[in-house]
Amino acid sequence: MASSSSSSAKRNTALSFFPLLLLSLFGSAFAGNIVKTLPGYPGPLPFTLETGYISVGEVEFFYYFVHSQGKPASDPVLLYMNGGPGCTGLNGFIFQTGPLKFNLSDYTGGLPTLLNEPNAWTKTSNIIYLDAPVGAGFSYATTAASYSSDDSLTAQQIHIFVRKWLIEYPSFQSNPFFIASDSYAGIITPMLAQNILQGNEALITPLVRLKGYVLSCPHTDTDVETNSKIPFAHRMTLISDALYKAVKTSCNDYYVESTSANCTEDLAAVNECIELINRQNILEPYCAFLSPESHEAFKSAASAKHRRALQEFTKDYLVSFPRPRDLWCRNFNYLLIDIWLTYPSVQAALHVRPGTIVGEVFRCNVTLDYTVNVNTVVEYHKNLMARGMQVLVFSGDHDMVIPHLAVETWIKRLNLTTDFSWRPWFVDGQVAGYTVKYTNEGARLTYATLKGSGHSPPEYKRKECYMMYDRWIHYYPL
Numbered sequence: 001m002a003s004s005s006s007s008s009a010k011r012n013t014a015l016s017f018f019p020l021l022l023l024s025l026f027g028s029a030f031a032g033n034i035v036k037t038l039p040g041y042p043g044p045l046p047f048t049l050e051t052g053y054i055s056v057g058e059v060e061f062f063y064y065f066v067h068s069q070g071k072p073a074s075d076p077v078l079l080y081m082n083g084g085p086g087c088t089g090l091n092g093f094i095f096q097t098g099p100l101k102f103n104l105s106d107y108t109g110g111l112p113t114l115l116n117e118p119n120a121w122t123k124t125s126n127i128i129y130l131d132a133p134v135g136a137g138f139s140y141a142t143t144a145a146s147y148s149s150d151d152s153l154t155a156q157q158i159h160i161f162v163r164k165w166l167i168e169y170p171s172f173q174s175n176p177f178f179i180a181s182d183s184y185a186g187i188i189t190p191m192l193a194q195n196i197l198q199g200n201e202a203l204i205t206p207l208v209r210l211k212g213y214v215l216s217c218p219h220t221d222t223d224v225e226t227n228s229k230i231p232f233a234h235r236m237t238l239i240s241d242a243l244y245k246a247v248k249t250s251c252n253d254y255y256v257e258s259t260s261a262n263c264t265e266d267l268a269a270v271n272e273c274i275e276l277i278n279r280q281n282i283l284e285p286y287c288a289f290l291s292p293e294s295h296e297a298f299k300s301a302a303s304a305k306h307r308r309a310l311q312e313f314t315k316d317y318l319v320s321f322p323r324p325r326d327l328w329c330r331n332f333n334y335l336l337i338d339i340w341l342t343y344p345s346v347q348a349a350l351h352v353r354p355g356t357i358v359g360e361v362f363r364c365n366v367t368l369d370y371t372v373n374v375n376t377v378v379e380y381h382k383n384l385m386a387r388g389m390q391v392l393v394f395s396g397d398h399d400m401v402i403p404h405l406a407v408e409t410w411i412k413r414l415n416l417t418t419d420f421s422w423r424p425w426f427v428d429g430q431v432a433g434y435t436v437k438y439t440n441e442g443a444r445l446t447y448a449t450l451k452g453s454g455h456s457p458p459e460y461k462r463k464e465c466y467m468m469y470d471r472w473i474h475y476y477p478l
Contacts, residue, residue, distance in 0.1 A: 032050040032051070032052040032065065032168060032169070033050060033051055033052055033351040034048070034049070034050055035049040035050065035051055035349060035350060035351065038100075038114060038346070038349050038350075039340075039343060039345045039346050039349055040111050040112055040113045040114045040340065040346075041100065041113070042113075046099075046116065047066055047067065047069050047099050048066070048067035048072075049064065049065070049066055049067075050064075050065040050067075051063065051064050051065070051350050051351050051352075052065075052168070052351070053353070054161050054164045054165055054168070055164070056157045056160045056161055056164070057146065057157075057160075058141050058142045058143050058146040059139065059140075059141050059146055059157060060139060060140050060141070060142070060353075060356070061130060061131065061132060061134070061139045061157070061158075061161050062089075062130075062131040062137055062138035062139045062140075062352070063089065063128050063129065063130050063131065063161075063165070064089055064090065064128070064129040064350075065127070065129075065169075066098065066099060066122045066126070066127050066129070067122075067126055068122060068123070068124065068125055068126045068127075069120070069123050070123055070124045070125075073171070073175075074175065075124060075125050075126055075175065076125045076126065076175060076176045076177065076178050076211070076473060077125070077127075077128065077172050077175045077176070077177050077178070078121070078125045078127045078128070078177075078178045078179075078180050078214075079127075079128045079130060079158075079162060079177070079178070079179050079180065080092045080093075080097065080127050080128065080129050080130065080180045080181070080182075081130055081132060081158070081179070081180070081181040081182070081185040081189070082129075082136075082181075082182050082183070082185055083181070083182050083183025083184030083185045083186075083219070083456075084136065084183075084184055084185075084364045084365070084366075084368075085133055085154070085185070085368060085370050086133070086135060086136045086364050086365040086366060086368045086370065087136060087137075087363060087364040087365075088131050088136055088137030088138070088337075088341070088361075088363060088364070089129030089130045089131050089132075089136075089137060090129065090131075090137060090337060090341070090363075091363055091364070092129050092182060093129045094337055095333070095334075095337075095458070095459050096182065096216075096456060096458035096459055096462075096465075097120060097121040097122070097127065097180075097458055097465070097466075097469075098117065098120055098121075098127070098129065099116065099117050099120040099122045099123075100114045100115065100116065100117055101114070101115055101116075101117045102114060102115070102333070102336045102340075103115050104333055107336065111339075111340065111343060111345075112336040112337075112339055112340045118463075119462045119463045119465075119466035119467075120466070121466060121469055121470075123466070123470075124469075124470050124473060124474075125178075125473065126172065126175065127180075128165065130161070132157070132158055132161075133149045133154040133157075133368065133370060134146065134149055134157075135147055135149075135367075135368045135369070135370075136364075136365055136368070137341075137361070137365075138347075138350070138352050138356070138357060138361070140356045140357070147368075147369050148369045148370075148371075149368070149369065149370050149371070150370065150371040150372070150373045151187055151188060151191070151371075151372060151373050151374040152191065152373055154188055155188050155191035155192045155195055156195060158188065158192050159192055159195040159196055159199060162192075162196065162208055163199070163204065163205075163206060163208065166206045166208065167206060170206075173206050173207070173209075174209065175209065176209050177208050177209050177210045177211065178210070178211055178212055178213055178214060178390075178473075179192060179193055179210070179212075179213040179214070180213065180215075181213070181214070181215060181216065181218065182216040182217065182218075183216070183217055183218070183401070183402065183455065183456055185218075185219075186215050186216075186217075186219045186220055186377075186402075187218075187219045187220065187374055187377055189213050189215060189218070189377075190377045190381050190384055191374070191377060191380055193210060193213055193380075193389065194380055194383060194384060196208045196210050197210060197384075197387060210389075211389070211390055212389045212390030212391050212392075213384075213389065213391055213392075214391075214392045214469070214472075215391070215392070215393045215394070216394055216456050216457055216458065217394075217395050217396060217401070217402045217407075217455045217456050217457060218393065218402065218407065219402060220376065220377055220378065220381075220402075220406070220407070220410050221375070221377070221378055221406070221410050222375040222376065223256050223375070223376070224376075224406045224409050225403070225406040226255060226256045227253075227254065227255050227256055227406075228403045228405040228406035228409060229255070229400060229403055230244070230247060230255050230270055231244075232400055232403035232404075232405050233270065233273070233274050233400070235405075236282055236398075236400075238273055238274050238277060238282065239270055239274070243266065243269055243270060243273070246266050246269075247263070247266035247267065247269075247270055250262035250263040250265075250266045251263040251266065251267065255267065274400075277400065278454075279399075279400040279401045280330065280399070280400075280401060280454045281330075281396070281398050281399065281453075281454025281455065281460065282398050282400055282454075283398055283452075283454070284454065285328065285329050287329035287330070287331050334363050337363045338361070338362050341361040341363075342360045342361050347361075378410050378413055378414070381410070381414055382414055382415075384443075385414055385416065385443045385445065386440070386441070386443070387443070388442040388443045389443050390443065390444055391443070391444070391445040391446070392445075392446050392469070392472045393407060393411065393445065393446070393447045393448075394433075394447070394448040394449065394450060394457055395407045395447075395448075395449055395450070395457065396449070396450050396452075396453030396454045396455055396456070396460060396461075397433070397449045397451060397452070397453065398452060398453060398454050399453070399454050399455035399457075400455075401455040402455060407447070408447070411438070411445065411447055414438070414445070416438035416439065416440045416443075416445060417438060417439050418436065418437075418438055419437040419438060419439045419444070420435075420436065420437040420477070421436060422435070422436045423435060423436075425448060425468070425478040427463065427464045427467050431451060432450065432461070432464040432468070433448050433449040433450045433451045433453075433464070434448070434449045434451075435447060435448040435449070435478045437477070446472055446478065448468055450464055450465065450468075
């Protein structure tokens with residue numbers, strides 16, 4: 001990890017070259033390449049896919065752009081960012097909101113095959129899936145020093161990426177623009193949104209017609225999220241009433257760090273109860289992180305050596321892919337993207353620049369030189385709501401990585417006016433979750449839970465998440 005002084009230096013450097021980069025935007029060459037076929041998919045792709053690189057200083061950000069399957073000329077443009085930090089944009093494309101998915105039921109080895117996904121968000125939106133920060137997926141830097149990044153710098157770099165991308169695709173400059181993010185990228189989203197709005201106010205062209213943003217199980221405030229896990233565990237009967245009362249008293253309702261010997265003892269008792277629970281979804285089997293996505297998993301890889309060991313562990317599993325009757329873990333699904341991305345034919349089809357990727361490619365890169373330098377973005381959300389942003393926030397109600405209690409806590413701190421009170425929302429006549437809508441002088445924030453879902457909701461409830469997004473983006477109530 002970089003020191004705080006080096007982190008500050010990176011931010012100052014970013015700010016100093018920021019205007020120079022913007023001045024050079026108009027001289028960039030078109031970077032997109034049409035992808036007509038993909039290994040593992042039978043026949044031509046039934047949608048328009050482009051891939052390419054956008055240069056931001058010494059960083060080459062790789063993106064996947066899926067044109068809307070509805071009305072691309074007028075549908076929103078959605079920038080979709082994944083968490084980690086360090087997960088490829090293909091994680092969102094394949095497992096969450098994109099038009100393709102892996103055939104998980106018939107895989108016996110070799111090149112994974114792809115199927116159409118009927119509940120893709122691309123049915124109603126143009127979506128840019130981004131490999132960010134640098135080092136995620138196929139994004140790379142031209143100098144070793146430029147691989148070092150942090151939260152603030154990443155938000156600044158993606159802001160430049162957005163404006164340069166709009167220059168590459170001028171026909172989309174008049175479309176409404178939204179930011180969507182999953183998990184850890186929730187910390188980047190409001191900073192990026194504020195950067196964009198400030199850039200618009202400074203008359204930086206092209207104008208980004210930012211209307212709002214979408215947050216899926218978002219990392220927002222580290223202390224709030226840490227403090228919510230014990231109440232969540234109690235609500236889910238993972239710890240007893242007696243233990244919950246004891247830890248509440250001994251820790252004084254503050255679980256971020258131990259406040260006394262009794263608090264330390266009670267926290268240890270809580271951990272003993274939940275240590276073998278799957279934090280991604282408390283109902284699913286507990287499995288090792290073969291390709292860690294959560295920030296907790298990233299932090300647990302305290303050294304580069306241990307992070308490399310995690311990747312070696314991934315390769316061990318490739319030898320004996322589990323049979324249908326064996327213990328199933330969701331992480332086995334993720335292995336397919338590691339296998340698929342490493343095929344040279346896949347990289348060639350995606351127009352990955354030869355020589356920029358050495359060795360295997362993983363869904364989530366846990367070896368990033370990345371400094372966590374922002375622990376809360378609640379004030380950003382307050383500022384953005386005052387600017388009239390349209391916001392959708394949703395959580396899985398069985399997610400213990402970013403518990404829904406944490407999301408509901410920071411939303412309350414925004415001091416918004418309740419427009420529609422807590423109520424169930426439905427898909428196909430069944431309760432899909434619960435929702436509440438808030439307003440604030442032209443802004444609106446819709447919050448929803450996904451019943452039975454873990455972290456991240458679109459991976460568990462793809463149809464419900466699409467129906468939720470489709471209603472929200474067209475200003476219909478859930």
